[in-house]
Amino acid sequence: MTTLPVPVDEAQPGPRPTDLDADALLGLYRDMARVRALEDQVVDAFNAQLIPGSTHPCIGVEAIKAGALSTLRPDDLVLATYRGHGECLLKGISAEAIMAELMCRTTGVNKGKGGSMHLSDPSVGLVSTNAIVAGHIPMAGGVAKACQIRGTDQVVLCFFGDGAACEGEFFETLNMAQIWRVPLVLICENNGVAISVPTALSQATPDIADRARGFGMPADVVDGNDPIAVRAAVGAAVARARAGEGPSLVECKTVRWERHSAFSAGGGDPGEQRLAWQRVDPLPRFRAALTAWDVGDAATLDEIDAAARDEALAARTAAEKAPHPAPESIHEDVFAPTAP
Numbered sequence: 001m002t003t004l005p006v007p008v009d010e011a012q013p014g015p016r017p018t019d020l021d022a023d024a025l026l027g028l029y030r031d032m033a034r035v036r037a038l039e040d041q042v043v044d045a046f047n048a049q050l051i052p053g054s055t056h057p058c059i060g061v062e063a064i065k066a067g068a069l070s071t072l073r074p075d076d077l078v079l080a081t082y083r084g085h086g087e088c089l090l091k092g093i094s095a096e097a098i099m100a101e102l103m104c105r106t107t108g109v110n111k112g113k114g115g116s117m118h119l120s121d122p123s124v125g126l127v128s129t130n131a132i133v134a135g136h137i138p139m140a141g142g143v144a145k146a147c148q149i150r151g152t153d154q155v156v157l158c159f160f161g162d163g164a165a166c167e168g169e170f171f172e173t174l175n176m177a178q179i180w181r182v183p184l185v186l187i188c189e190n191n192g193v194a195i196s197v198p199t200a201l202s203q204a205t206p207d208i209a210d211r212a213r214g215f216g217m218p219a220d221v222v223d224g225n226d227p228i229a230v231r232a233a234v235g236a237a238v239a240r241a242r243a244g245e246g247p248s249l250v251e252c253k254t255v256r257w258e259r260h261s262a263f264s265a266g267g268g269d270p271g272e273q274r275l276a277w278q279r280v281d282p283l284p285r286f287r288a289a290l291t292a293w294d295v296g297d298a299a300t301l302d303e304i305d306a307a308a309r310d311e312a313l314a315a316r317t318a319a320e321k322a323p324h325p326a327p328e329s330i331h332e333d334v335f336a337p338t339a340p
């Protein structure tokens, strides 16, 4: 059996997908490049002490974000983890509003009061990112149930890690979602480690997909560093959900960025971990495929990279200039009723 994800220098582009024209294929690459450029700036801004607390880059998993979100309608809904800046960007939150939120500035998508792990913009269908491991999985089940009750025809995507798939609420959600046939697609980014614990020590079976199958739920395992494979599996799951056929799980095998977060070492040798994710880096791999398919030459792809870097730099520059929330604004946007 092939170990996934496939290394860049061993990956075969395969036949060009027939359901995507050149613009759509370049669009997928652009989405991945925009996420990478934003996260590169985030790490840099963190190192410059502009981002308080910590932040969890999704560098190296851009193919999952781009492939999965490319299957959605604008009114579909997404819930993600602290490693979810990519979902926020691709669902439609501007790079500037994300960066400003991470720097706790008033121009942030949540007015600088949420920070790196608590981004939300219902107007674009990004319900929330969440710092509590697996905490958002039952929430996503509830959101999908609400869509079903209201008959909105929306589909909900829920992203989470392999560590989250060891939490009880993951299993509870699988069960209830399958009983109620809610329009939910669970996307597990299996990067083989939860902070410092490898899945070999925390999981009785290698594939998280088997857990979903145990509840009678359709589940696929794909190379998470191949946006076309992710898109195909998530697209099929979204179509099933939209047709009223209930939830699915897509397990995307991938490799974590060199540290758990920008702040912590996250176990292991960062040098070795850097090599590990770079060996399977989805961006050069997809670049090679696009070139092999005659979809984009080096100049076109370089232009996309440069535009993505410009966007991220402009976002950072603007965010740095924005003010922090005033102390007296602390009681604004609090939804609990005030005492009489």
Ligand SMILES: Cc1ncc(C[n+]2csc(CCOP(=O)(O)OP(=O)(O)O)c2C)c(N)n1
Pocket (backbone or CB within 6 Å): 083, 131, 132, 133, 134, 160, 161, 162, 163, 164, 165, 189, 191, 193, 194, 195, 256, 260
């Ligand atoms: C309920 C809960 N337990 C523990 C933590 C501390 N914690 C933060 S991230 C993390 C690892 C999660 O790993 P995984 O789900 O595989 O996602 P990854 O970070 O690898 O993307 C842990 C244990 C937390 N935030 N919430």
